[in-house]
Amino acid sequence: MKKSVHIALTMLAALGVGACGGGNSPAGTGSSSSTIKAAWIYVGPTADHGWTQAHDEGRKYVEQQLGSAVQTTFKENVPEGPQVAQVVEDLIRDGNKIIFGTSFGFQDAMYTEAQKHPDIKFEQATGTKTASNMGEYFGAAEDADYLTGMALGAASKKGKIGFVAPFPIPEVIREINAISLGAQVTHPGATVQVVWTNTWFDPTKEKQAAESLLGRGVDAIGQGQDSPATGDAAKAKGIPWSGYDSDQSSYAPDVWLTGTVYHWGPYYTRQVKAVKDGTWKSDNYYGSIGDAMIGLAPFGKSVPASVQTQITNKMDALKNGSFYEFTGPLKDQSGAVHVPAGKKLTVDELYAMDWFVQGVIGSPKGG
């Protein structure tokens, strides 16, 4: 009896230790003085077919571009919480000189760590806090979101569009507003109903949220989530669907419209190279569809050629600056004018956006 308990306990202990490892180091461990170590922290798995995958493709792009001059590492599935600081400490101990945090919830821990380690460069995606050794970067996803909205509006017969949204924070609110404005171009009077999942990545919940919208009779559906689970729900009902982060068309090709995609690679390459050359400066970089940090995924076969042309023309206007989606007059949900005619929202205003445009159903404060 005693012996068997002992076996079980030993097994438990062994497993406990085994369960702790979560990181991956795809490159070798040897490093020379001419090699710079760069690390990425991801909130989801690298194969999420969404947000994290887009960042990881950026990391691989850096490896391709800089070759043996760089050695990259990533930590995936890092929860937004106290663990972030520990992960950062580990990465610094391993000799990483620049660390990219790729989820909004990493920001506070990244900032605290940046204060502690002035010789290490920190780069935080989608946040707002900067320091002399911490920069921020993001892309104006709203440019492509607006175009995605046009595709959704055109695909919806009743003008009832659903949107599966993660957290009620400015970047997501921006996305929903841009999609709504775009949808109202191709389908005047279209509404966008929002359901908050309060998670970036939980396919089961994302699917349930999508189903709850389909149960309300929406006939086109978009998402700001990191997985393509919304597409699963849309496919089952044959409802047109727009994705986010990466080209997710392979999940439900028949109902796929398009989606906002990110190309992080060129930015990452510039920043890693700058650290290596000693020219890195703290910045709050806001890429756009104009500098190709943001793009539109290939259209699905259900998008008619005329709609494709309409969207492509609008994309050209966005690129050459003759059109900007957040230009007044913009009305809020109550119908009151929130942005006066002719005024363009500034980046600071975009980063503080906490209101929905007219036509959005749901609360910008969350579920």
Add this chain to the structure above:
Amino acid sequence: MNNTILVVIAASAISYGTPLLFAALGELLAERSGVLNLGVEGMMLMGAVSGFWAVQTIGGPGWVVLLVAVLVAALVAAATSLIHAVLTISLRASQIVSGLALTIFAGASGLSSYVGHVASLGGQPARHEFAAIDVLGLKDLPIIGPILLHQNALTYLSWALVAVALFYLYRTRPGLHLRAVGESPATADAMGVNVTVYRYVHVMLGGALAGIGGAFFSLAITPGWLDGMTSGAGWIAIALVIFAFWRPELALVGAYLFGAFSSLGFTLQTRQVHLPPEVFSSLPYLMTIVVLVLVSTGWARQRLGAPASLGVPYVREER
């Protein structure tokens, strides 16, 4: 009419309750033999990953592949449960410790994620999946159409299994023996029932059903593989067995109740009912705690049918 709130909730209760039902039925059989297995979550994840692996690897017509995938999931999870069986039945280790070890070993960030990683299953769209079947073309029938006549094959299988389990437990000799083993293994032994064999078989049956429950996630709910994709369903299933007083028909009711809770928050949100999301994500666990408190009294255990020898290793007197 089929978009009214109750129909939507009922249909999703069945969709998301089915994996709980499979796992709970399995755990129920194991516990009826007197073995508590807390490794359900780990076994479900092994089923999920191996079932998805099979779907991506095996060639042939869709339905054959899916059938084989379910069998693979059941076999792999049953093999996983064998660890628990050996430790607790033959070596008489603590069932609690062994079960927990199994979940840590096989579960999220354990063997299942290792397998998923090695076979690079993450991020692959499923080649085949269990889609909802339009039974007799009646899916649009008012109310019962979306609820009962538009589910997938595994859901219908789970209904059949409830009936089989009921018949087995209460109408057959092996079922009677099983209950005897769980209530009083010494008596069963004296009757000539092989306690060890009964316990092994039912722990492994429990593993197989947990595996199918896990495969329901990777082949039906969100076809694909993700680390820890069952996200605690195994634990809910264990609570469900108690909630159901160790009776298959009540496990069905409980599974759908918990299934309903899992998506109720979103359904209410689309109806402009705003409650803190934490309320809904914690509801199944809250209910479980309440039920556990209720049944933890000795009176309730006796009245509600907990197998009397649950958790106790069986040692023959002469040994």
